[in-house]
Amino acid sequence: MVRVRPPAVAGAFYPGEETALRRVVRRLFAEAEAEADGRPAPAVVGPHAGYQYSGVVAARAHARLAHARRVILLGPSHYEPVTRPALAPFEAFATPLGEVKVDLEAVERLAHEPHFTVSAEAHLPEHSLEVHLPFLQERLPEAQIVPCLMGIGDPAPVVPALAGLISEGDTALLVSTDLSHYHPDAAARAMDSALLDSLLAGDLDAVRAGEACGRGALLALAGVAMLLGWKGKLIAYATSSQAGGSTSSVVGYAALAYATSGDAGFGTRPRGKAEKRERDSRPRSQPTGAARREGPALVSRPGHPSRERRKPQ
Numbered sequence: 001m002v003r004v005r006p007p008a009v010a011g012a013f014y015p016g017e018e019t020a021l022r023r024v025v026r027r028l029f030a031e032a033e034a035e036a037d038g039r040p041a042p043a044v045v046g047p048h049a050g051y052q053y054s055g056v057v058a059a060r061a062h063a064r065l066a067h068a069r070r071v072i073l074l075g076p077s078h079y080e081p082v083t084r085p086a087l088a089p090f091e092a093f094a095t096p097l098g099e100v101k102v103d104l105e106a107v108e109r110l111a112h113e114p115h116f117t118v119s120a121e122a123h124l125p126e127h128s129l130e131v132h133l134p135f136l137q138e139r140l141p142e143a144q145i146v147p148c149l150m151g152i153g154d155p156a157p158v159v160p161a162l163a164g165l166i167s168e169g170d171t172a173l174l175v176s177t178d179l180s181h182y183h184p185d186a187a188a189r190a191m192d193s194a195l196l197d198s199l200l201a202g203d204l205d206a207v208r209a210g211e212a213c214g215r216g217a218l219l220a221l222a223g224v225a226m227l228l229g230w231k232g233k234l235i236a237y238a239t240s241s242q243a244g245g246s247t248s249s250v251v252g253y254a255a256l257a258y259a260t261s262g263d264a265g266f267g268t269r270p271r272g273k274a275e276k277r278e279r280d281s282r283p284r285s286q287p288t289g290a291a292r293r294e295g296p297a298l299v300s301r302p303g304h305p306s307r308e309r310r311k312p313q
Contacts, residue, residue: 002120004099005090009127013050014134018096024051025059025138032059035236038257040066042166043173043221043230047253048075048128053240054178054253060236061174061255062135068172070103071136072146072162074217075128075176082151085158085216086119087111093130093147097137103144106165110146115157122149128176128214136174143172150216159223166228175221177214179252185241192237192252200232221258230258 010016015024028051046061047054065071077086087107092099110116123129129147136143146165165171180191195210204222212218225232236255241247 002090002124004092004094005088005120005123007093007095007130008125009130010096013127013131014055015051016096021096021134022138024055025134028055028059029063029135029138031056032063035060038064038233038235039259040064041257041259042066042068042171042228043175043224043258045175045177045218045221045232045254045256045258046132047178047255048131048176049178049240049251049253051131053243053245053251054238057236057238057253057255058132058135061257062132062139064235064255064257065139065174066172067140068143069170070106070146070165070172071140071143072148072165072171072173073129073132073176074148074150074162074173074214074220075126076214076217077122077126077149077151078128078213079125080119080122082117082119082122082149083153084115084117084151085153085155085220086117086122086149086151088123088147089118089120090123093133093145095130095133095137097134100133100137101144103146106146110148110158110161110165113158113161116148116161119149123147132174132176150214150220152216155216155220156223159220159227162220163224163227166224173221173224173258175214175217177212177218179254180211181213181251182249185239185247185250188239188250188252192239192254196234196237196254200234225258229260231261232256232258 015021041064044061044065046058087110088102090102091104092101111118126149166173179195180188183191191211195207195212198206198210234254234256238253239250241250
């Protein structure tokens with residue numbers, strides 16, 4: 001068994017050389033922090049495309065993630081079908097910045113739960129968690145991870161175990177997903193806006209009918225949010241066209257933060273000057289209207305693995 005999972009997309013989705021990667025990550029954080037507002041959040045959602053497409057949005061999510069000793073990573077399995085949430089059997093995950101240790105004790109505990117499985121085959125080629133690791137290495141260098149890929153099964157049975165880990169303290173949750181895939185830019189923005197409206201309004205049936213690749217991870221977050229009393233807030237949105245990509249076929253990206261209702265504006269609408277500051281600081285591409293509302297949950301639909309494998313969009 002491989003002790004350390006090697007990087008699968010270094011040099012493709014992000015720079016494969018340490019100095020170049022550290023420089024890019026720091027630049028993305030600098031851009032994200034210029035737009036940052038609000039307190040750290042115990043859970044965030046961010047995209048997993050190549051950094052040239054979604055790096056700024058991902059950095060916006062990581063800039064809001066609370067400092068923690070342990071970070072649970074949930075994302076979709078694009079290449080290997082899994083029917084149950086799949087934990088990683090590795091001691092660490094490697095990137096050009098070094099190794100990120102796995103919280104082996106937490107993984108072992110979850111692995112003994114009947115609704116989890118363990119799969120090296122699912123984790124070895126997967127990019128949905130890997131692309132977040134350099135951000136964590138820069139921001140939370142001492143944190144250990146609990147990597148888990150969500151499959152096609154109902155994630156509800158694993159929600160109590162995930163919430164239990166978080167409730168132990170010093171634990172954050174990071175959910176990895178992109179939004180709509182390979183539609184014209186205007187259509188993608190409309191689809192994503194509708195999905196985010198439904199998501200933040202808590203209309204999970206409507207969200208299930210939307211398009212995003214991290215459905216299982218988002219459903220799990222929705223359950224955890226309900227148990228822990230979290231509310232969600234949209235903090236950034238973009239499509240791949242903004243990085244110079246084609247407008248005829250784009251992927252949508254969003255960053256969201258989750259925290260206890262009433263904390264740092266979660267579950268409440270900003271008013272007056274604060275509302276104007278939030279409006280002025282939003283990327284021009286971010287959906288408006290009801291998508292700005294805070295709400296309890298998230299969901300999605302599988303994307304197009306074969307196309308995602310060919311390019312980091």
